[in-house]
Amino acid sequence: xxxxxxxxxxxxxxxxxxxxxxxxxxxxxxxxxxxxxxxxxxxxxxxxxxxxxxxxxxxxxxxxxxxxxxxxxxxxxxxxxxxxxxxxxxxxx
Amino acid sequence: xxxxxxxxxxxxxxxxxxxxxxxxxxxxxxxxxxxxxxxxxxxxxxxxxxxxxxxxxxxxxxxxxxxxxxxxxxxxxxxxxxxxxxxxxxxxxxxxxxxxxxxxxxxxxxxxxxxxxxxxxxxxxxxxxxxxxxxxxxxxxxxxxxxxxxxxxxxxxxxxxxxxxxxxxxxxxxxxxxxxxxxxxxxxxxxxxxxxxxxxxxxxxxxxxxxxxxxxxxxxxxxxxxxxxxxxxxxxxxxxxxxxxxxxxxxxxxxxxxxxxxxxxxxxxxxxxxxxxxxxxxxxxxxxxxxxxxxxxxxxxxxxxxxxxxxxxxxxxxxxxxxxxxxxxxxxxxxxxxxxxxxxxxxxxxxxxxxxxxxxxxxxxxxxxxxxxxxxxxxxxxxxxxxxxxxxxxxxxxxxxxxxxxx
Numbered sequence: 001x002x003x004x005x006x007x008x009x010x011x012x013x014x015x016x017x018x019x020x021x022x023x024x025x026x027x028x029x030x031x032x033x034x035x036x037x038x039x040x041x042x043x044x045x046x047x048x049x050x051x052x053x054x055x056x057x058x059x060x061x062x063x064x065x066x067x068x069x070x071x072x073x074x075x076x077x078x079x080x081x082x083x084x085x086x087x088x089x090x091x092x093x
Numbered sequence: 094x095x096x097x098x099x100x101x102x103x104x105x106x107x108x109x110x111x112x113x114x115x116x117x118x119x120x121x122x123x124x125x126x127x128x129x130x131x132x133x134x135x136x137x138x139x140x141x142x143x144x145x146x147x148x149x150x151x152x153x154x155x156x157x158x159x160x161x162x163x164x165x166x167x168x169x170x171x172x173x174x175x176x177x178x179x180x181x182x183x184x185x186x187x188x189x190x191x192x193x194x195x196x197x198x199x200x201x202x203x204x205x206x207x208x209x210x211x212x213x214x215x216x217x218x219x220x221x222x223x224x225x226x227x228x229x230x231x232x233x234x235x236x237x238x239x240x241x242x243x244x245x246x247x248x249x250x251x252x253x254x255x256x257x258x259x260x261x262x263x264x265x266x267x268x269x270x271x272x273x274x275x276x277x278x279x280x281x282x283x284x285x286x287x288x289x290x291x292x293x294x295x296x297x298x299x300x301x302x303x304x305x306x307x308x309x310x311x312x313x314x315x316x317x318x319x320x321x322x323x324x325x326x327x328x329x330x331x332x333x334x335x336x337x338x339x340x341x342x343x344x345x346x347x348x349x350x351x352x353x354x355x356x357x358x359x360x361x362x363x364x365x366x367x368x369x370x371x372x373x374x375x376x377x378x379x380x381x382x383x384x385x386x387x388x389x390x391x392x393x394x395x396x397x398x399x400x401x402x403x404x405x406x407x408x409x410x411x412x413x414x415x416x417x418x419x420x421x422x423x424x425x426x427x428x429x430x431x432x433x434x435x436x437x438x439x440x441x442x443x444x445x446x447x448x449x450x451x452x453x454x455x456x457x458x459x460x461x462x463x464x465x466x467x468x469x470x471x472x473x474x475x476x477x478x479x480x481x482x483x484x485x486x487x488x489x490x491x492x493x494x495x496x497x498x499x500x
Binding site for chain 1: 104114115116118119120121122123201204222223224225228273274275277278279281282285292293294297300301328329330331332377378380382393395396397398400
C-alpha cells in the first residue's frame with residue numbers, strides 16, 4: 001500500500017463537500033477511485049468512469065504530472081508519495 | 094436581470110447559473126452559455142450603425158456590464174472573394190476570412206477579448222492562458238489594456254516570434270518544460286491555486302463565445318447567407334464548435350433560415366488526433382503525447398473539444414484532412430502568391446486540406462467555401478525560412494539585373 005495525495009478541482013470538491021486535497025492509501029488508480037468513492041460518495045465513480053469502465057474523455061488524471069492515458073490508464077501503479085491531480089479535460093483554445 | 098439565461102452542460106444538460114464554473118461538477122462535461130434568445134432584437138438593419146469590431150454582437154456575448162468590455166479593435170475582419178486562389182484550385186465561390194489583420198494578428202483576439210472582459214466583470218485581478226503562441230499575445234494585449242496582471246504558460250518549442258510578441262505587452266511568460274498539454278495542466282493547477290483567470294481554462298465557458306463571432310461575421314458579410322462549407326484549422330476544436338454554436342443561435346433568433354454548414358477540420362500530420370478518429374469512425378480521441386508538426390499553433394495532442402468536433406463533422410457531412418509540413422508550406426505560398434495574404438502554418442494547413450478536397454472530388458466547384466485564415470505568417474517566419482528560396486544577389490549594375498530579368 002502506498003500513501004498518495006489527491007487534488008480535486010475546486011468546483012468538484014465544493015460540490016462533494018470535501019477538502020480539495022486528500023491523502024489515501026492504495027496500490028493503483030482503479031483502487032484510488034474506489035477509495036475516493038468511499039470518502040466522497042459513490043457518485044464520484046460515475047463522474048470519473050464511463051459505462052465501459054474507462055476513464056471518461058472529459059476527465060484527465062495525472063500522476064506526478066504525467067497524464068495516465070499514456071501510462072496504463074486506470075491500471076497505472078502508484079508509489080508512496082505520488083501526487084495525483086484530477087482535472088477536467090480542458091485543453092487548447 | 095441579465096441577458097444570460099444559464100450555463101448548460103454539453104453532456105448531461107444540467108443547468109447552472111452564470112457563475113465562475115468551467116465544467117459540470119456532475120459529469121465533468123463542458124458548459125455552454127445560453128442566452129435569453131427571445132429578448133435579442135437583432136434585425137439586419139440593427140447592424141448598420143454597430144461598431145466595426147466583434148462587440149457589434151454584444152447582445153450574444155456573455156458580458157453583462159458593457160463598462161467591463163475590453164476593446165482593442167478586434168474582429169469584423171475582411172471576408173475576401175479569393176478569385177485567383179479559386180481559379181488555381183478550380184473553385185468559383187471561394188472566400189478567405191482574413192483574421193490575420195486582428196490587433197495581435199490572430200483570431201485569438203476574439204475569445205481573449207471576451208475572456209479578459211469576463212475576468213474584469215468577475216472582479217479578478219490577474220488573468221492568463223496556456224498557449225501555443227497566438228493566445229499568449231492576445232491575452233497579454235487585453236490584460237495590458239485592462240490593467241490586469243497576466244501569466245502566460247507556453248510549452249517548449251513555441252516560435253520565437255510569438256514569444257517576443259507576447260513579451261512586449263509585459264506579462265509574466267513561463268516556458269514550461271514539456272508539451273502544450275503539460276503547460277495546460279500546470280496552468281490549470283495555477284489557476285485554482287492563485288485565483289488566476291486563465292482564459293482558456295477556468296474562464297473557458299465564456300472565452301469560447303468570442304470565437305463564434307467569426308461565424309456571425311461570415312454570415313453577415315455574405316449578406317446574411319450561410320455558406321455551404323467552412324474549412325477550418327483545428328487544434329482543440331473550440332473554435333469550430335463555437336462557430337457552429339453561433340450559426341445555430343442566428344437561426345434560433347430568426348436572422349438566418351438555416352445554420353446547416355458543412356465543416357472540414359484541417360490538422361497537421363504529426364498532430365492530427367481528430368482526423369485519425371474521424372477516419373477510423375471512432376467516437377473517442379486517441380491523444381498524441383509528442384506532437385510534431387510545423388503548425389505549432391495546432392499542436393494540441395489532447396483536444397478538449399475533439400469529440401464535439403467529430404460529432405459536428407459527421408452531422409454536417411463534413412470531412413477531416415491532415416497535411417504534411419511540405420503541403421503546409423505549399424499552402425502558405427499558394428495563398429500568398431494568389432491572394433496577397435501571408436498566413437502562419439495553420440492557414441497552410443487549411444489551404445493544403447482544401448487542395449486535397451478538390452483533388453479527391455469532395456467539393457463541388459460551385460460551393461460557397463470559406464477558408465479560415467486565423468493567424469499571420471509574421472508569427473512564424475523562422476520556421477518557414479528553411480523552405481523558402483534565398484534572395485538573388487547582384488552587384489548594383491544594370492547588366493546583372495538584366496540577366497536576372499531575362500531568366
